[in-house]
Each structure stands twice: as structure tokens, then as C-alpha cells.
Amino acid sequence: MTPDSPIKLVSELLDLPLYDNEGKYCGIVDDVELSGGPGKPLKLKALLVGPGAYAGRMPEWAMKLVKLMAGDRITRVPMEKVRTIGTAVHLECPGRALGLYKSETAAGHWIPEGGAL
Amino acid sequence: MARQWLLLFLPLLACCSKGPQADLQYISDARSLAAEWALINQQASEGKLTGVYVGSMHQWLRTQLQTDSAALTQPKSAYGAEIAALLQQPDDAAPEALSAHADKLKHIEDALESA
């Protein structure tokens, strides 16, 4: 499926994993950004990745729990950067170019490299 | 509606009550601990256990018995005295003496369960 095919947003797109053009896992589609408005056609503008994107889908108390466990970062992936959508979303550029896995990189400063077989 | 609420609260009331019925779980636990202690000492006398294992088990058995004794709502009862007497036993008490305590606690336990 390509980005301009008809998509059932809830059942087919949300919560899908993302992979960049290097095959690297980049997270999950946590929400979507739409353009348009009342009486106008809706168009999918971007995918939102990161726990900050849950804010519109969860009560406040749940968001506090999420923030404690996973932070509240959001990364925006424009639809122009999406190559295909199927059981996963495949991007046509490296994830780092879009600012994906920044939190992973930050967490990496705490982990020493060595000792593992 | 009131009956349904009462049925919900009955288990809570049972938990909070005092007396032999409330102490039944501790009597049952103490009975088993006495029997375990007897079994361990019997096997130890036959040379089937390591000294380290026996020492550790004695320590844990005694700790658990003390917990049961402290939890009793009627410590001055017959079963309270029985558990206190059990705690007075030395670690290497004869299996028969320990089994006797277990049997007495079993009789008390059975009497309470059939009451």
C-alpha cells in the first residue's frame, strides 16, 4: 500500500512499527496529523511518533504514568518521507534525518560499551 | 440490594473477627511447621540431610512459628500454649516430641473446623 491509497486510519495505521531505509526500527506510529477541516477533505499530513502523541488519546492521569515511564517526546514524520504502509511503515530516508530515536541515543550515554559476548 | 452488600461485607467481617476461628489459619500453619520440623529432625538423624540445610530450615521454621504465635488473637488459649511450648523445644528436639505437638494442634484444628 502506498501513502496515497485509501487507509483505515484506526485499524491499519495506528500502532504500526516504523522502519527506515536502512532497515532500522524507529518506533511505533502513535498518532497521525491531518490537514483540512469541517466540510473540507481530510488529508494525512504526517505520522507522529513518541509518547507525547498519546495526549489526545488518553486521560490526564494515564499521561502522567506514561511520562514517568517513557517521557513525552513527539517526532513528526511527514507523509512525503513514507514509502509504503503494510504490516509496518517503511520510510524512504534514515530515521536520524527525521529526528527519530533521539531518546534512544540520549539513553545510550548511560550504558557503558563492553563486557557483552 | 442491602442483602447483596451484606454478602460482600461478610468475608471482610470474618477476617476482622477474633477468636479460635480467626486463629485457625495460624493453628493450621503451626501444625504443619511442627510436622515439618519433626520430619527434618528424623531425616537428619538418619544422616540424609546436610548440616547447613538443617540449620537454615530450623531458623526459618522458628521464625514462621514466632510469626504465627504473635498473630494469635487468643494467645492464652490451649492452642496458644501449645504453640508456645513448641517454641520452647530445642532445634534438635526428638521427632516424636515434635510430632506430639503436631498431633495436638491437629486435634484442635479438626475440632474447630467441624464446629
Add this chain to the structure above:
Amino acid sequence: MNPLELTLGIMTAVGGFVDISELVFAAKAGSTFGYALIWVFAISTIGIIVFSEMSGRVAATAKQPVFNLMRHRLGLKLGLVTLAASVIANLITCAAELGGVALVLNYLTGAPYMLMAVATALAFVLSIWVLPFQWIERTYGLLGLFMIVFAAALIAIHPPWHQIAGGFVPHVPAGLSTKELLKFGYFVVAIVSAVMFPYEVYFYSSGGIEEDWGPKQLLTNRMTAILGMGLGSLLAISILSNSAQLFGPANVDPSLPGTAALEAAIPFGKWGLILALLGMFFAIAGAAVETCLANAYSIAQFFGWIWGRHKKPWEAPRFTITWIVLFALALLIVLTGVDVMVLVEFAILFSILVLPLTYLPLLLLAEDKKYMREYVNGPVSKTLGWFYFGVITLAAVAALPLYFLTSGGNG
């Protein structure tokens, strides 16, 4: 199919089947109700085989682990509720396993319990850091095969085999009072929970991804689930049967995990005791590692982090921090001094409440042709899957009332 890989996989599953909860409840079930609860172990084992095979098949076909797909199926809110509930249940279970290992070390060496808990937690962190996934799984699983001494002990004490065979037939013993009937019901629920713990499915499915399973491994997956868990459950049934023969008549209702080791000491003496304690050490240690990693998998997969021990710890930093923090939390729980048996009770209770939420998405996914293609659930898997979903839902509903009415099986 590589015969060596298959054999190692089956033996790992056998050695890793029994954990502290199964050990405790098998021994108590035998001493309290004789052989009457054997059928519950047998039926629950079929249930865990069904769902493990399903989760392995989902991992191999969809190439995505259970928690990724669970969020997709349940939605974010219900997915988060499931995550929170399973993290709590698995954390308590991990603490129970960690406490259990510390206890066994105390029985083996006499070293102080709390010190052993700290040393054990550090050893676990080190072993997960250093060893690749397959070595972690295989080391604990294969060394858990010392548990076979319990099966050998059963043969040595010449039990009434016809009664053991009769125990496999589903029945409720005749002549039980109302109180005893409720206690029997509680044991049924507890055994179902202990055998079908949610962490087993999370770990098994994520393990399939760790080992890069594909459709070629589906037969290995099926045989590992059936033979490994089937044979593993015979160890649990051996513990129950030994207890029925040795403890029940002696009025022993094992209050301490260490009492179970007597089952091997009575027929075999000191060497039987040592082998039993070693088996308990590795089996429970393996379970501690699995519960911790299962929790880390769940959290990382839910939030979309890089995860897995097939990567070096620094290549999956948030996942690494998560499992280290989880071990620290489990250790803190143990260091509060709460009794290991109490932790086991709570682990059983919380886990059975989470089980329906765990298995429903898995069942739905395994029936979804979009993910599973030609490997979708067949009529047998479908029927058994929904049957067991019904069983665990009933058990979940009955768990809390039975716990309170029987004082956690003690009243």
C-alpha cells in the same frame, strides 16, 4: 529442522518449566488433596502449550512480538491498562522468584538470606549483560534439568501408580466439606495461574524474535511447546505426587519452599537433597530472569523502543536500563522482608487477573490472515484457544472471592 537445536530447545523448556509458584502449589496440592489435582496441572499444561505455540507462530510469521501487536489490537488505552497490570504482576512474580533463589542459596550455603538476595540480583544483571540471549535461555533451562531428581524420587518411593493415573481424570474428590470445596477451587485457580503465567508467553514470543524465527522454525516451535512443556509438567506432577505420598500422611502442609527438597532427600539422602536444591536454584533463577526480561520486553515493545538481547546492551539502551531497573525494584521488594510465600500468593492472584487481557489479543492475532497468512489458526488451535480463554476468564472471575473466602488457601 536441526535435531540438536530441537533437542536443546525441548530440554531447555523442560528444565525451565517449574518456578517457585509451581513448586509451592504442587507441594501444597499434593499434601492437602493427594493426587486429586493432577488433572488441573495436566489441563493447564495443554493450555500453556496452545498459547505458547500460538505466540511462537505469531512471532515467526508476523515477525512482531506479542506486545507490539497487543497495542494494535486492543488500542492504546486498553493496551496501557494491560501493560500496567502485567508489569505489576510480573514484577511481583520476579520478586518472588528472586526471594526463592536467595532462600535456596541460604539452604545450600547457610549464607544470610538478604545478602544472597543482593548477590543473586547482581549475578542476574551480570549474566544478562554478558551472555547472548540463547546462552541465557539455555544455561538456566538446561541446568534446571537437575529437577529430574524429583521424578526419580517418585519412582524410588514406589507410589500407588493407579492412584496417580486416576489423578489425571478430571474430578472433584467426594465428601469434601464446603470449606474444603472452596479450598479445592482456590487451588484449581492457583494452579491454572501458576502454569499459565503471562510472562511465559511474552518471553517465549519475544524469544522467537530474538532467535529470528521464521516459517521454517514453526515445526521446532510446535515440538518445543508440546514436548518441552509436556515433559516439564511431569516434573511438577512428580513434586505433587511425592508430596501426596510423603507429606500428606505426616500432616506436613509445606509452609517453606525448602521442605520440597525433602522429597529427594528421603529416598536418596544427602545427594538427593543437594541435587533437588540445585534444580530448584536453576529453575527458579531461570524464572526470575524470564519474568524480568518479559517485563522489559513488554515495556519496550509497547513504547516502540529498540529491544532485545540479540543486540548488545548499549545498542538497546532504554531496554537495558529497563531490565536493570526492574531487577532493582524486585530486589527492593525482597529487601522489605516480605515473606516469599506471600509474594507467591500475590503473584498468582495478580497474574490470573491479567491473563484474559494477555491471551485475547494473541488469540485474535493468530486468527488474522493479514498477519498470519497461511499459518493462521486451524480448527484445533482455534477451538482449544477459545476453550482456554473461557477457562482463564472463569478462573480470573473466581480468583478474588476464593482468595478471601479461603484466606489465600490457608483457612
